[in-house]
Structure formats: C-alpha cells, structure tokens
Amino acid sequence: MSQTVISMRQITKNFGRVHALSGVDLLVRAGEIYGFIGPNGAGKSTTIRILLGILKSDGGSARVFGKDAWHDAVDIHQRVSYVPGDVNLWPNLTGGEVIDLFVRLKKSGDKKYRQELIERFDFDPTRKCGTYSKGNRQKVALIAAFSTDADLYILDEPTSGLDPLMEMVFRDCVRKVADEGKTVFLSSHILSEVEQLCTKLSIIRQGKIVDTGSLRELQHLTRNQVHVEALGDLSGLSTVPGVHDLVVKPGEAEFHLDNTHTPQVMSYLARQGATRLVSAPPTLEELFMSHYELQGDSEPQADGELQEASEPKGDSE
C-alpha cells in the first residue's frame, strides 16, 4: 500500500454561524490524481485552504505528508505547489517576474522546464500582470506551480480561464507529474476533465463528503442508462424492480436501471425477446446530478438545482 499524502479526519469549519464544513474526511495516497468535485459553496476552496494551513479548522485533524497542516505549514509548503482558481497578481510586476518570485520562494525549480512551459502555454512573460486576461494570469500560476519541484500539486479549478488548447497542455502537465509518481489534488467544475484525469474522486456537498471512490466504483452504485428494442411488449417493465424513468414506445423502451436489479430486468427482457440492448454507465455529470436529486437530505430539491450555501465574502469557489 502506498504512502498517505493527505489525510483529513472529521474536519469542521464555521464562519460565524455558517457551517462551511461539517466533518470532512479525505484520504489521498501517493501517486493518485484525486478529483474533488461539488457545487458552488459546497466547501471545496475552504477544504483546500485548510489543507494549505491558510485557514485553521475548528475541529478534526488535517495532515499532509504526515505533518499537521496548520502547525507545519511552512515545511509542508516546501513540497506543495498550489494553483488557486482566481489568480490575482501585482499589476505592476511582469508575469516573468512573478513566476521567478514564486519559484524563488520555493527555493527549488527548473529553469529549463520553466522556459519550456512558457513556450507550451504560449505565454508572454514580459507584460505587466495588470494587462493580463484571466486565462493569462492563470498561466502564471500554472507555470510557476509546474516548474517547481513538488510532491503534491493542489489545483483549485485551475483551468476555469483557459481555452481548450491550453486545457490540453494542462492535462499533459498533470499526466507528466503523475507519471513521475507525484500526487495531484484537483478541484474542478469541468467534469470531463476529472473523468479523463482522475483515478479517484470525492464529491462534497454542503460541507460533507457524500461519495468517494474510483469513477467505476461510483458508477456501480448508481443507475445505467438502458435502451432496449424487443419483439414483445415492453410495457410490463414498469412492474419490474429497479426500473426508473421508463419511457415506452412501440417496440422499444428507455429507462434507468439500478445496477443491483440487473438480473431481474435481464430475465424479463429475455422473455420479451429483446433484439437490441444498449447500456451506458452514467457520465460523471449524471452521477453528480444524481447526488442532488436523490440525496436531498433535509431539504428536498425537486428541481435538482444546486444548493448555494452562503459562504462569506472573499471565499470564492
């Protein structure tokens, strides 16, 4: 079993009367690309700031590389690279100056690789930061993060301002560090990105982790989208357990299937003379949505709208 890089146990954090986090558990092992997803205001950035020792938790323990996230922040940060979602820089320094500053504060870095990254991200380091667009400011943080030597990369929605081409460069960078055995903790709204990159993921909602596992494990727990064509009548499907959202048309049907009831459904379909069967696992997006439609704790959210917890100002997700 590989080494534990991040371990959070029962972390709570309150801002005044607002419960931003109520008992977050995370376990990230070396070499994983760990996805961290959740709606706006769920507590993603708060969790990351606690990991970085920027915020102090109100309860629980947060350890990175086996060290306390708050007390040993400086030590931990020697081995961590962080890219915030909203990068703000000093308007009158150039991008190149800021990259060098960040690298120097880390006291480790690869000049040659920095140059290579600047070229690959198609970035002009000679302009003042005040003139950069959001995407370009993000490139500053990404180049600085990837050109320093780190064992853990914490990325908080790092691609929200990048164009698709630059997103590809970013994914290459992530895969490269993962190949080197480094750990990546990626918070993102772009689910396709998480789907493609991450080996494991956690979903956070209203300050709690509601699901954790590999994508396949998560998919198993939920329903597959099934399309079936048959010779016989399919209207009887409505009585079969595990069938949801059934739409029956002459000779065909579409429904969601609870994976636990696959055998019953299959035997029914066989009796009806199924000729064609297409079953697709839920995309991460469907998975994500299902958490808000099915697990609407105390307040049911029929329309599936994402809950916007009120977090204090300055804590942008």
Next chain:
Amino acid sequence: MSTFVGSLSAQWTALLRLIMRRDRWVLSAWLVGVIFFCVFFVPMMPEMMGTDSETLVLGEMMKNPAMVAMCGILYGEEPTIGIIYTQLMMVWSAVVVAVMNILLVVRYTRTDEDEGRLEVIRSLPTGRQAHLVAVASLMVYINGVVALASGFIMALFNVESIDVAGCVVYAAALGACGLVFAGLTMVVVQLVHSARGAIGLSLGLLGGFYLLRAYGDVSSETASLLSPLGLIMRTYPFYDNKWGPVVVLVAVGVVLMLVSFVLGARRDLGQGLMPVLRRARAHGSRFLAGEWGLTWRLTRGTIIGWAITIFIFSAAYASVMGDMESFIDSSPLYQQLMGIGDDDQEVAKSVVVMLVSIMSIIGCIPVLTTAFKLSSEESKGRLDYVVGKTVSRWSLFAGYGVLVVLVAALMQALTAIGFYSVALTVMDEPFTFEFLAKVCLNLLPALIFFGGLGLMIVGWAKKFTWIGWAYLGGAFLLTFLGGMLNLPEWVAKITPFGLLPHWPTESFSVPIWLGLVVMGLALMVVGAVGYRNRDITA
C-alpha cells in the same frame, strides 16, 4: 514550539524585498513628498518673521485659541522662529506622515489580502506572519528615513534658533508618531473586513486624535498627552528638546505591532475580528435602479462618512470661539494687530473666515473622491458591467456631475450648521446663521470648481487624478501659509480659494462667484465630451 514561532515569519525578508521591488517608485514618491512637506517651510521662516519685534507680534497672534486648536500650542517664555515653526507645522506634518503610514500599511496588508494575492504567498513556504513582519520592518525603515532625512535637511538650512538638537528631536518625534499610526493601522487591519474599512477606520482614528489634541491644547493638557499628535509637541523642540515623548511613542508603536501579530494569528484569511454588521438584502431596493441609483449606492458610505467628519470638525473649530472672544478682550496687542480696534465681532469674523476656508478645502476631499469614484470603478473593471448595458455614458457622467455639485453644497451646509450650533452656545455674541451660511455659500464655487476639475480629469485622462489632489494640496498650503509669506499677488490667485474674495473681510464679487460656478460646470461638460469618446480601460 520554538520552531513553530520561527516558522511564522519564515522568508519575511523575501516579502520585504518584493514590496521594495514592486513599489520602489510609489515608496520613493511618498518619501520625497512627505519629507518635502516636513521641511519646506523652514527656509521661509526668517523672511516671514523679519525682525525680532515682528516675531513677538506673530507670537501674540499665534496664541489665539483658534490657532492653538488648528495647529497646536505655543510654548516657551518668548516665541522664537523655531518655536513658531513647530506650532505652525509640526501637527500638520505629523498628520501627513500618519496618512502615509495608514495608506502604505493597508496597501501591503489588507489590499493584498482582499485581492487574493496573499493566498498564493501563504501557499508557498512562507510564514503565516511573514507579511506582517515584513510590513512592520518596512514601516520602521520608512519612518526612520523620514526622521533622519527631515532632521538633517532642517538643520542644513541653518536658520536662526532652529538648531541641530531641536531638529533631531523634532524629526524623531515625527517618525515616532508615524510608527504609532503604522502600528495602529496594523491592528485595525486585523479587526475590519476590507481594505476600505481599514483605511476608513484608521483615518477616523487619526481625525479623532487630531480633535482630542485640539480640545486638549485649548483646555486640557491630559487630553493632549493621550493623543500622539499632542504628545509630539511635548518634546518642546528648539526649547527643551525632551526625548521622553519620543521614547513613549516608539514603545507604543512597537507594542501595537506586536498586538497586530497576535490578533493576526487569531483570525482567518479574508475575515475580520469584529462581528459583521450587515443587513443581507436579497433584492435591490427601489433606489438601486439605473446608473444614477448605482452611483449613489457606491458613493453614499463615503459621502455620509465625510459629512459627519465635516460637521464634527466645524463644531470643534467653532468651540474655540468663546475662548477667542475672551482672548481678544484680554489682548489689546491682538486687537491692534487686526487693525479693528474695539469691535470684537469684526475680529471674530475674520477668524471664522479663516476657519471656514480651511473647512472648505477639507470639503473638497469628498468632492474629489466622489468624482474619482467613476475612474476607480473603471480601473477595477466594474464599469464594464454598466456601460455594457443600455446605459449612455453621457447619462452616467451626468449623474456624477449632479452628485458632485450636491456633495459640494452638502459639505458647505454642514460647515455652516456645525459652526452655528456650537458657536451659539460658547459665544457671548453669537453669529447669526444667516452670516455663517453666507460665509460658506461664498466659498461654494471653489468646491464646485474642484468637482469640475476632477470630472474633467476623469473624462480625459484618468491616470492624472493625482493632479487634482496635488492642486488641492497646493490650495491648502497657500490658504494656510500664503498670508504669512510675501508672495506676489497673482500666486495666491491661482487657486479658486485665493481668487474668491473672502467675504466679509473682503467685499463680495458677483462676477468672480458666478464665473467660478460657470467654469466648474463648463469643466464637467468638457469632461463629458472627452468621456464619451475615450476607451473604457482597466
């Protein structure tokens, strides 16, 4: 545990270098400007004073309670050039030094925090308190430079009675006072929730300390000792040269900085220690409709804050009018100097005109701030949302024009009301409200002119807003000190405050009054033309 404490300030020198690197021009400009303000009047003193007997006469004038409230005490058995210089300039120099300290501390602490820049710094292997340690050492350095340079330069002028020992203690007191306000601001930064709040509260405290000193210098020595601005004068430069107050101020400054480290460790990034008082509105009120409503919503906090400030300052200045009356009664020399003989009311009126002039210049600050809000919104990129909607730039600009004129009128009205309400209770023969209203109304065109100038700058080149502030600073100095210098007449007239005859000591001039109003409004129109044709840029 010791490694934990050590790691709190890890790499603070790197952060200090970052500040020095990124703001080398800003810091240099502040230093040059502040040091200039602290020393520029020294070489003019001998010319102003002329002979020894003139020094005595000026000394008698400086003893009047209005002067004491405005500037500070006159100490020593008999006035010398050095003592009169200290009374005239020390408190105001300390105010300028304090403002620099407040703005710089907020700039390097809370502004970086609000903008999210501190978060990146914290994610790097830097200590949690490293930026505070860096800012504290920067402020020690800056105030040290102010003290050393201004003391050295003052001594270089080699003016009679302004000796080296006095210069050293005078300049050291200024630097020490700056350190107190740096420490105070560092504490305030931990309490409030934003950079704007930190600047507002710190400047408010500075204003409070100024008033405490004004009250103390006129009627209570203890009150003055509690204010850093009062304490600095208790070094009695060029007379006793006492170092005690300097030591106390430095100690207070250092303690405040240490307190800010402790408080800073007790709060989360982006939060303040004071509870949040806010009414969370889910919907915009009826007033928040259209660009004019937005303008009002964005500026009202500042305007209300300044309205209260202007009222309190006017009332405070008016409170010396009672002392003024008895002073005039007891000083035949002063009556003679003012050339009015036995009409007390005339003397009092001339004092009121001087005080209202100063208040009107202070009233220009909210006027300019309101005008420049349009450009600061633009620089922050928030104007894009407004002009991106179906809002004509003409209407947006016109809204600011109307608001600027209203702010000017409001500030003058509050000056009149503030003076009247207190003068009524302290004077034997109080002024009528009509008289005070006329004195304030007489100077209103100057405020409108500054509003027009501000908007014209915004309309054509928002980079040059500093010109507006520099011109206002010049107007303050000319009004405050110009009368004492033998300047050519045209020099005084280059500001609207010098151009307007000061009724009732001078006769009211309809053409100049109307001319300035028209000029102010014309400048706004010129600004609007420029604003409609230029780029909106961040």
